Amino acid sequence: MDTETLFYALLLTAIPLSSKLICSMISGKIFKFSLNEIGLLFGLSSAHAAVVIAIAMIGYHEGLIGTSIFNATVILVLISCITSSMVTEFFGKRVVLADAHLDVGKKDEIDRVIVPYANPNTVEQLLNIAVNITFPSQQALIYPLSVMQDDNEQYRKAININRAKIKEVANNYSKEVNFNPISRIDINPVSGINRAIKEIDASTLIIG
Numbered sequence: 001m002d003t004e005t006l007f008y009a010l011l012l013t014a015i016p017l018s019s020k021l022i023c024s025m026i027s028g029k030i031f032k033f034s035l036n037e038i039g040l041l042f043g044l045s046s047a048h049a050a051v052v053i054a055i056a057m058i059g060y061h062e063g064l065i066g067t068s069i070f071n072a073t074v075i076l077v078l079i080s081c082i083t084s085s086m087v088t089e090f091f092g093k094r095v096v097l098a099d100a101h102l103d104v105g106k107k108d109e110i111d112r113v114i115v116p117y118a119n120p121n122t123v124e125q126l127l128n129i130a131v132n133i134t135f136p137s138q139q140a141l142i143y144p145l146s147v148m149q150d151d152n153e154q155y156r157k158a159i160n161i162n163r164a165k166i167k168e169v170a171n172n173y174s175k176e177v178n179f180n181p182i183s184r185i186d187i188n189p190v191s192g193i194n195r196a197i198k199e200i201d202a203s204t205l206i207i208g
Contacts, residue, residue: 008072013079020046036094043087048080114202116145116193122208123162124169130206131177143200146183147192159183 021042028038056073059065065073113130117123123144134140144166148155163181170179182200186192197205 004068005071008069009075012072012076016048017046036091036098039087039091040095043084043091046080047084049077052077110141111204112141112200112202113204113206114143114145114197115206116147117208123165126206126208127169140177142177142179144179144181145196147189148185
């Protein structure tokens with residue numbers, strides 16, 4: 001590689017990459033991206049391949065650019081593609097890990113308590129326990145659960161009575177405590193409770 005080719009290679013590589021970096025930083029500032037997101041944006045936008053090669057080929061065949069600039073353009077494509085892949089992989093992993101950390105943090109802030117009951121007369125005591133064991137600083141999601149083995153009119157009537165009772169109990173607490181009555185039809189109460197725990201990702205089970 002001669003000196004002229006090296007000079008053009010450095011020039012053609014430094015200018016596009018630095019301009020992409022500046023644009024990524026400006027865009028990140030406008031849209032309030034994190035540093036990892038800005039780095040990912042730079043990595044995704046810094047590669048130069050198809051268009052650059054096409055322009056260089058046409059320019060070379062038409063005699064608009066010399067061999068040194070054409071070779072420097074090939075080096076630009078090589079360096080930019082390698083840089084783009086490495087930067088994207090590095091910051092992409094950091095963005096994913098940061099999002100995962102936020103999801104875990106949000107999940108830990110919410111205590112999902114499932115309260116299976118069979119007798120409407122005991123649901124108030126069970127819900128009182130559920131409210132008392134949740135931390136005051138957390139937003140509690142309490143799921144009163146009724147499991148029936150048959151879908152009939154008697155079942156629907158019992159569900160309506162139970163929900164009315166739960167609503168009456170819920171009115172005694174602050175709005176930070178959310179009661180979400182749920183019901184399941186299953187072959188037995190145990191399997192119905194297990195299925196409900198998995199569906200809502202419950203953190204606590206209170207059972208009479």
